[in-house]
Amino acid sequence: MSADEFLALARALERRHRVEGGKGFRLRDHAADDAGPLRSMDKATANANLEDAIGVLTRRQDMMYAQDRWSLLLIFQAMDAAGKDGAIKHVMSGVNPQGCSVHSFKAPSHEELDHDFLWRCATRLPARGMIGIFNRSYYEEVLVVRVHPQLLAGQPLPDELRHKDIWDERFRDIRNFEQHLHDNGTIVRKIFLHVSRDEQRRRFLERIDEPEKHWKFSERDVAERAHWDRYMECYEDAIKNTASKECPWYVIPADRKWYTRLAVSAVVTEVLASIDVHYPKPTKERAAALAKARASLEAEG
Numbered sequence: 001m002s003a004d005e006f007l008a009l010a011r012a013l014e015r016r017h018r019v020e021g022g023k024g025f026r027l028r029d030h031a032a033d034d035a036g037p038l039r040s041m042d043k044a045t046a047n048a049n050l051e052d053a054i055g056v057l058t059r060r061q062d063m064m065y066a067q068d069r070w071s072l073l074l075i076f077q078a079m080d081a082a083g084k085d086g087a088i089k090h091v092m093s094g095v096n097p098q099g100c101s102v103h104s105f106k107a108p109s110h111e112e113l114d115h116d117f118l119w120r121c122a123t124r125l126p127a128r129g130m131i132g133i134f135n136r137s138y139y140e141e142v143l144v145v146r147v148h149p150q151l152l153a154g155q156p157l158p159d160e161l162r163h164k165d166i167w168d169e170r171f172r173d174i175r176n177f178e179q180h181l182h183d184n185g186t187i188v189r190k191i192f193l194h195v196s197r198d199e200q201r202r203r204f205l206e207r208i209d210e211p212e213k214h215w216k217f218s219e220r221d222v223a224e225r226a227h228w229d230r231y232m233e234c235y236e237d238a239i240k241n242t243a244s245k246e247c248p249w250y251v252i253p254a255d256r257k258w259y260t261r262l263a264v265s266a267v268v269t270e271v272l273a274s275i276d277v278h279y280p281k282p283t284k285e286r287a288a289a290l291a292k293a294r295a296s297l298e299a300e301g
């Protein structure tokens with residue numbers, strides 16, 4: 001596959017999974033085992049394409065880092081065992097670690113709960129030139145916290161602020177926060193890895209069967225399955241209320257790992273291809289300084 005062909009494929013996948021407005025959005029219209037135009041692709045071809053994607057991504061990231069203007073925030077959200085860790089690992093395997101930061105957000109600490117719900121994520125945003133990856137994020141505040149009302153009850157909020165509109169307020173705050181990032185040069189892309197309940201069950205069983213995967217398994221994750229439908233409602237509502245043209249969501253089918261990884265890298269490649277990243281062009285003064293340095297080095301020899 002040529003570079004141009006690959007970029008065309010990346011564009012098609014990016015478009016297929018992009019959600020940029022809430023109107024009419026229904027999670028059930030998105031199949032977890034969709035493989036889009038690649039349905040008949042074999043694993044070897046998929047892997048070769050993934051390598052191409054990573055090659056394009058590496059070069060683009062290098063330019064973004066050198067240019068020091070834009071930053072990219074990639075937010076990953078998913079149910080357990082949807083493959084967040086694997087997707088992050090594969091997609092970012094070719095990028096310069098100096099230009100990339102990954103942060104996982106777990107249940108908040110006391111210190112974190114003593115601040116507004118965006119605070120802990122705001123302290124981890126990528127600087128200019130950097131790609132920042134959030135493995136979970138402030139979206140947990142409208143997902144797990146909404147599914148389990150006792151989590152909200154445990155947050156030290158003033159009582160009069162715990163009213164029925166709290167979720168709409170949080171959606172509004174998230175929209176405004178992301179718009180603010182966008183307006184300041186941070187590109188925000190939100191990725192939901194959409195795994196089916198059946199596939200999650202298969203992956204949990206695999207984790208139990210394979211000793212090397214025991215560490216990934218938690219009994220609590222199985223208990224969480226009882227809330228599956230409620231989680232899906234909350235994901236749908238969150239995506240509906242926070243997808244925008246500037247800061248879209250991507251609903252990526254996650255039942256086939258090879259497809260998930262290819263689609264995620266297509267999204268990232270396409271995003272980096274859509275902004276004007278380039279190596280800084282030398283100014284006249286800079287060109288003169290380089291010529292002078294060259295002359296001085298050559299004189300040494």
Ligand code: ATP
Pocket residue numbers: 080081084085104105106107108135136137140141144145151216218
């Ligand atoms: P893995 O997929 O490998 O299990 P993980 O991201 O699920 O990784 P865990 O250590 O299992 O990591 O757990 C993180 C847990 O923290 C999740 O259950 C998540 O819902 C929870 N969490 C994250 N943010 C919040 C929050 N703001 N309030 C309450 N719980 C949260």
Ligand code: MG
Pocket residue numbers: 080218221
């Ligand atoms: Mg977990």
